[in-house]
Amino acid sequence: xxxxxxxxxxxxxxxxxxxxxxxxxxxxxxxxxxxxxxxxxxxxxxxxxxxxxxxxxxxxxxxxxxxxxxxxxxxxxxxxxxxxxxxxxxxxxxxxxxxxxxxxxxxxxxxxxxxxxxxxxxxxxxxxxxxxxxxxxxxxxxxxxxxxxxxxxxxxxxxxxxxxxxxxxxxxxxxxxxxxxxxxxxxxxxxxxxxxxxxxxxxxxxxxxxxxxxxxxxxxxxxxxxxxxxxxxxxxxxxxxxxxxxxxxxxxxxxxxxxxxxxxxxxxxxxxxxxxxxxxxxxxxxxxxxxxxxxxxxxxxxxxxxxxxxxxxxxxxxxxxxxxxxxxxxxxxxxxxxx
Amino acid sequence: xxxxxxxxxxxxxxxxxxxxxxxxxxxxxxxxxxxxxxxxxxxxxxxxxxxxxxxxxxxxxxxxxxxxxxxxxxxxxxxxxxxxxxxxxxxxxxxxxxxxxxxxxxxxxxxxxxxxxxxxxxxxxxxxxxxxxxxxxxxxxxxxxxxxxxxxxxxxxxxxxxxxxxxxxxxxxxxxxxxxxxxxxxxxxxxxxxxxxxxxxxxxxxxxxxxxxxxxxxxxxxxxxxxxxxxxxxxxxxxxxxxxxxxxxxxxxxxxxxxxxxxxxxxxxxxxxxxxxxxxxxxxxxxxxxxxxxxxxxxxxxxxxxxxxxxxxxxxxxxxxxxxxxxxxxxxxxxxxxx
DNA sequence: TGTTAGCACTCTGTCTGATTGAGTGCTAAC
DNA sequence: GTTAGCACTCAATCAGACAGAGTGCTAACA
Numbered sequence: 098x099x100x101x102x103x104x105x106x107x108x109x110x111x112x113x114x115x116x117x118x119x120x121x122x123x124x125x126x127x128x129x130x131x132x133x134x135x136x137x138x139x140x141x142x143x144x145x146x147x148x149x150x151x152x153x154x155x156x157x158x159x160x161x162x163x164x165x166x167x168x169x170x171x172x173x174x175x176x177x178x179x180x181x182x183x184x185x186x187x188x189x190x191x192x193x194x195x196x197x198x199x200x201x202x203x204x205x206x207x208x209x210x211x212x213x214x215x216x217x218x219x220x221x222x223x224x225x226x227x228x229x230x231x232x233x234x235x236x237x238x239x240x241x242x243x244x245x246x247x248x249x250x251x252x253x254x255x256x257x258x259x260x261x262x263x264x265x266x267x268x269x270x271x272x273x274x275x276x277x278x279x280x281x282x283x284x285x286x287x288x289x290x291x292x293x294x295x296x297x298x299x300x301x302x303x304x305x306x307x308x309x310x311x312x313x314x315x316x317x318x319x320x321x322x323x324x325x326x327x328x329x330x331x332x333x334x335x336x337x338x339x340x341x342x343x344x345x346x347x348x349x350x351x352x353x354x355x356x357x358x359x360x361x362x363x364x365x366x367x368x369x370x371x372x373x374x375x376x377x378x379x380x381x382x383x384x385x386x387x388x389x390x391x392x393x394x395x396x397x398x399x400x401x402x403x404x405x406x407x408x409x410x411x412x413x414x415x416x417x418x419x420x421x422x423x424x425x426x427x428x429x430x431x432x433x434x435x436x
Numbered sequence: 437x438x439x440x441x442x443x444x445x446x447x448x449x450x451x452x453x454x455x456x457x458x459x460x461x462x463x464x465x466x467x468x469x470x471x472x473x474x475x476x477x478x479x480x481x482x483x484x485x486x487x488x489x490x491x492x493x494x495x496x497x498x499x500x501x502x503x504x505x506x507x508x509x510x511x512x513x514x515x516x517x518x519x520x521x522x523x524x525x526x527x528x529x530x531x532x533x534x535x536x537x538x539x540x541x542x543x544x545x546x547x548x549x550x551x552x553x554x555x556x557x558x559x560x561x562x563x564x565x566x567x568x569x570x571x572x573x574x575x576x577x578x579x580x581x582x583x584x585x586x587x588x589x590x591x592x593x594x595x596x597x598x599x600x601x602x603x604x605x606x607x608x609x610x611x612x613x614x615x616x617x618x619x620x621x622x623x624x625x626x627x628x629x630x631x632x633x634x635x636x637x638x639x640x641x642x643x644x645x646x647x648x649x650x651x652x653x654x655x656x657x658x659x660x661x662x663x664x665x666x667x668x669x670x671x672x673x674x675x676x677x678x679x680x681x682x683x684x685x686x687x688x689x690x691x692x693x694x695x696x697x698x699x700x701x702x703x704x705x706x707x708x709x710x711x712x713x714x715x716x717x718x719x720x721x722x723x724x725x726x727x728x729x730x731x732x733x734x735x736x737x738x739x740x741x742x743x744x745x746x747x748x749x750x751x752x753x754x755x756x757x758x759x760x761x762x763x764x765x766x767x768x769x770x771x772x773x774x775x
Numbered sequence: 776t777g778t779t780a781g782c783a784c785t786c787t788g789t790c791t792g793a794t795t796g797a798g799t800g801c802t803a804a805c
Numbered sequence: 806g807t808t809a810g811c812a813c814t815c816a817a818t819c820a821g822a823c824a825g826a827g828t829g830c831t832a833a834c835a
């Protein structure tokens with residue numbers, strides 16, 4: 098369903114005005130502030146049509162109009178032009194990453210902070226779980242008689258440390274032998290690929306140490322599964338409270354409880370992100386009930402070509418979509434770039 | 437300045453009532469609900485005295501009275517009896533820790549969650565910084581030609597992983613040699629004790645590898661200093677918003693911004709905790725302006741006799757002090773217990 | 776001399792009605 | 806098809822009235 102030129106212009110004016118004032122906008126305002134050279138009366142007629150078509154709505158009879166979800170959707174899909182980011186902001190982004198793009202954790206933290214700072218809305222980033230990355234190598238370091246530190250390095254240079262209680266005393270050289278066998282079998286594979294065949298081969302090779310091997314493999318799986326839950330980075334929540342739509346403590350509670358449950362966050366970010374690189378979810382398009390008054394912009398990213406996550410901004414429906422989209426685009430591009 | 441028996445009883449009644457209703461309390465209420473067998477008129481006279489002495493205050497003429505900071509202080513110091521924790525809660529605490537008291541991180545997380553859940557207020561825990569704990573050992577693992585993973589283990593079994601770029605190619609055995617020399621000199625010492633003497637001795641022993649040594653030592657110091665900032669664990673913020681004193685978005689913003697700045701949190705927790713094992717800070721006694729409407733209860737703890745931190749609960753001034761205090765007491769006792 | 780009943784007084788919170796202003800929808804003229 | 810004009814609607818604001826909770830004071834009582 099498409100709109101003619103004039104209706105489209107009027108819808109745009111309504112949305113732009115509403116974005117900047119958060120007040121329902123009337124026909125007179127549009128006629129005065131936006132140069133469409135038509136009278137308020139005509140605009141009223143058009144607005145009446147737009148309302149009937151579902152693009153705008155009135156909070157009550159005789160108030161101004163505000164965009165509906167469908168209105169925002171039309172705006173994002175057809176009207177909004179992707180204007181380029183402010184030069185200064187682009188420079189800020191680039192320079193913030195300078196020299197800190199190696200470590201994944203640093204890069205993510207910087208991205209998150211940039212998004213929150215520039216958009217002034219909360220930003221959230223889903224980091225890929227360790228279980229989805231391949232094992233580079235493991236090592237075991239003897240800590241005391243019957244205890245070792247298991248060091249697990251994945252191919253994207255994330256490191257996990259796990260203390261392991263050994264069933265009997267090991268020499269350091271025994272441990273090295275053990276780990277070198279494990280490495281030769283499992284290095285380069287994903288945890289999720291550790292099927293019965295590989296594992297039973299391993300047990301064949303390490304018959305004598307099978308209880309240690311079991312402990313080691315279990316520890317790794319346990320830890321990496323545990324890690325799954327804590328993959329969401331998040332910042333900038335307070336800023337959200339400056340928006341007039343959050344003048345109400347119950348709404349604040351609502352949004353905070355959304356941010357508080359990392360599993361919901363993860364679901365929300367993950368959803369469809371394999372299929373769609375870029376997603377803009379407006380109001381009720383969001384499945385999580387806590388954010389049906391908000392819009393979420395998501396962008397999949399990969400880190401130096403290696404593995405995937407999702408980054409997003411959550412704002413009120415009347416957020417500056419164009420700006421936020423360009424920013425996510427830029428940041429994901431920087432992350433992608435191999436150094 | 438002490439109060440006579442009857443004034444003390446009346447103050448107690450006012451505080452207890454205010455704690456449960458959050459409404460200014462009048463003389464009639466006290467006479468009816470609390471069995472003091474004196475008439476409202478008499479109570480009014482006493483209240484008038486208490487107000488003059490600064491223990492209670494009136495929000496406006498002809499409203500009921502509410503406790504002042506000084507009133508709460510008197511209550512906490514002289515009136516409140518430390519009643520024992522509910523048995524069920526005590527069991528819950530003990531059982532929550534069962535089998536999970538080894539790893540410091542787990543123990544802290546459980547403590548934090550217990551405090552938030554039981555008191556229904558936000559809980560915050562300061563974990564001791566790595567820089568204050570002694571080095572147990574370091575190891576270096578070769579990752580690729582010119583890159584090694586430096587594994588730093590402290591005596592309380594915290595582990596840090598640092599990737600180090602080597603100036604030239606090393607064999608694994610060279611790295612082992614290097615680390616064993618470092619270990620023999622630095623093992624058992626605190627980072628903060630690494631003075632010039634020790635370090636220059638080390639350089640003497642490792643003349644040939646001095647640039648690698650420098651990289652290693654710098655990396656360790658850098659990382660552990662960085663870590664300092666992220667030592668505060670925190671949960672249960674939303675619960676605070678259920679309290680009637682936070683019906684106002686500006687107050688919410690205030691308190692959220694307090695929780696947002698980890699440095700302020702750290703300062704607040706650290707302050708005087710060396711001198712006083714236990715602290716109750718009521719309203720204006722708090723230095724941080726964001727929480728001058730709240731009370732903070734802090735308790736120093738040590739983990740299995742080893743090193744020290746601080747745990748706390750932040751609530752409205754009309755919180756259940758007795759209960760919160762007993763809970764912190766119990767938890768710090770559990771943490772202290774060597775397994 | 777301490778306690779109490781009674782009463783006038785004070786202040787908040789809520790309700791009501793009047794008023795204002797922004798904005799619409801409709802009609803008739805251009 | 807566009808526009809000016811006008812009646813109409815509704816939220817927001819304000820003032821005044823009123824009820825209710827609670828106090829402080831006074832005078833009587835034990």
